[in-house]
Amino acid sequence: MTPAGIAVLLGWGIFLSLFALAGGLFLLGIDRKLAAHMQARIGPPIRQPFIDIVKLLQKENVVPENAISGIFNLAPVIALASSILILFYLPVGSILPILGMYGDLVLVMYLLTVPALAMVAGGFASGSPYATVGAQREMVTMIAYEFPLAIVVIGVAWRIGAAGLSSPFALATIAATPIWTVVGPLGLIGAFILLLVLAVVTPAELSRIPFDTQEAETELAGGLLVEYSGRNLAMFYLAQGVKTLILAAVIVAIFFPWNLSGFLAMPPWLALPADLLFFLAKAIVVLFFAVTLVRVGMARFRITQVVSIYWRSLSVIGLFGLILLMADAALPALVGVGS
Amino acid sequence: MDPTSTLLTGAGYWNPLAWLLGLLVAFIIAWLIYSMGEKGYKPGTAQAEPFISGNKEPEMKGEVHVRAGNLYWGYLEALRGYYDRLVPLHSGNLHDYILWYLGITALFLFLVVIFP
Numbered sequence: 001m002t003p004a005g006i007a008v009l010l011g012w013g014i015f016l017s018l019f020a021l022a023g024g025l026f027l028l029g030i031d032r033k034l035a036a037h038m039q040a041r042i043g044p045p046i047r048q049p050f051i052d053i054v055k056l057l058q059k060e061n062v063v064p065e066n067a068i069s070g071i072f073n074l075a076p077v078i079a080l081a082s083s084i085l086i087l088f089y090l091p092v093g094s095i096l097p098i099l100g101m102y103g104d105l106v107l108v109m110y111l112l113t114v115p116a117l118a119m120v121a122g123g124f125a126s127g128s129p130y131a132t133v134g135a136q137r138e139m140v141t142m143i144a145y146e147f148p149l150a151i152v153v154i155g156v157a158w159r160i161g162a163a164g165l166s167s168p169f170a171l172a173t174i175a176a177t178p179i180w181t182v183v184g185p186l187g188l189i190g191a192f193i194l195l196l197v198l199a200v201v202t203p204a205e206l207s208r209i210p211f212d213t214q215e216a217e218t219e220l221a222g223g224l225l226v227e228y229s230g231r232n233l234a235m236f237y238l239a240q241g242v243k244t245l246i247l248a249a250v251i252v253a254i255f256f257p258w259n260l261s262g263f264l265a266m267p268p269w270l271a272l273p274a275d276l277l278f279f280l281a282k283a284i285v286v287l288f289f290a291v292t293l294v295r296v297g298m299a300r301f302r303i304t305q306v307v308s309i310y311w312r313s314l315s316v317i318g319l320f321g322l323i324l325l326m327a328d329a330a331l332p333a334l335v336g337v338g339s
Numbered sequence: 340m341d342p343t344s345t346l347l348t349g350a351g352y353w354n355p356l357a358w359l360l361g362l363l364v365a366f367i368i369a370w371l372i373y374s375m376g377e378k379g380y381k382p383g384t385a386q387a388e389p390f391i392s393g394n395k396e397p398e399m400k401g402e403v404h405v406r407a408g409n410l411y412w413g414y415l416e417a418l419r420g421y422y423d424r425l426v427p428l429h430s431g432n433l434h435d436y437i438l439w440y441l442g443i444t445a446l447f448l449f450l451v452v453i454f455p
Contacts, residue, residue, distance in 0.1 A: 081362060085362050099358075101357075102357035129404065132404075143414060238372070307417035
């Protein structure tokens with residue numbers, strides 16, 4: 001790659017990082033506002049997460065006596081950096097993934113575990129029984145939702161590959177060829193089931209009710225984050241925002257990849273901001289149904305129930321969706337043989 | 340092998356060097372924000388004591404330590420029916436393990452013959 005090419009990539013990387021930070025906090029603000037309205041409260045202003053970050057950066061950064069300070073301080077920075085990095089592999093609006101040539105959806109699936117592992121490391125390094133239990137629960141939750149998540153990723157990529165497209169795991173391919181356009185009636189049902197499975201995985205990835213056993217304020221006093229304060233907590237808060245944006249971006253890229261500029265003729269200078277705003281609108285809708293509505297309407301599951309839900313119910317439902325997608329691909333060939 | 344090459348898995352691909360460079364950019368941005376925050380606190384004061392719901396930490400710190408043996412408690416408890424059957428099979432006797440190995444191999448060979 002030429003130096004000019006590297007400079008362009010770097011520029012896009014910095015732009016996407018800033019977009020991830022601001023967009024993530026904005027989505028957290030929208031989530032809090034919508035949840036408040038559903039509970040008949042006015043709620044905080046949408047800019048409240050930005051205010052929280054500024055305030056946290058001004059607070060003392062306490063390192064508890066029992067903590068392993070190196071890991072305790074490094075974990076929040078790693079969590080934020082690894083969250084931002086995932087966005088480099090995802091399409092955002094009409095911006096193609098800047099590292100799309102260097103990693104696919106399977107890599108994104110693995111990278112999603114890195115911020116969670118950083119939180120686990122920070123929790124164990126806190127030297128607090130609450131944080132230790134929280135870290136243990138985070139590990140168990142991760143093991144629980146990885147299987148249904150893998151079913152979704154493999155199911156969608158396999159069906160796109162069966163439609164004759166090359167590089168089915170590449171996000172550029174998945175975004176350019178929406179799954180709905182390559183499937184028949186059976187496949188439509190299968191893809192919709194996989195969309196629901198991914199929607200149920202989302203709250204667990206984001207440690208939100210009903211899958212927030214690792215933080216559980218009323219039970220573990222914040223769990224993983226109980227000993228964190230100041231700029232360390234600000235980093236985890238920012239990482240939470242970025243992860244929210246990323247999960248929405250994953251769902252949008254796999255299931256709703258359409259852009260405004262694809263439907264309406266507009267000059268290039270307008271297409272980029274219009275598509276970015278449209279992307280944010282899609283992210284808000286996705287997160288409303290996957291996170292906000294669920295967390296307002298439900299109570300927290302016990303950790304054993306979390307494992308049961310993902311390993312039994314959701315895995316079976318996901319496999320059923322996968323079988324429908326496979327049947328959808330195999331059926332035309334079978335009918336052809338029959339005739 | 341070229342260290343900058345992209346690894347191909349047959350269906351997927353990834354380039355560790357590009358990942359590392361991406362992480363470096365993201366880490367620098369995260370570190371810049373981190374370094375803008377307040378660094379100090381008061382070591383040795385009450386604010387640095389571990390939070391145990393207002394209780395005083397016992398002299399023997401191990402008394403409130405959650406042991407690593409509990410790491411997968413939620414997982415093992417949720418799938419107890421499976422593990423209750425599986426754990427007793429691990430008798431520690433090598434003969435048992437070889438019997439299982441031969442039995443499973445025979446089963447797979449049988450399946451391969453039935454469904455070639």
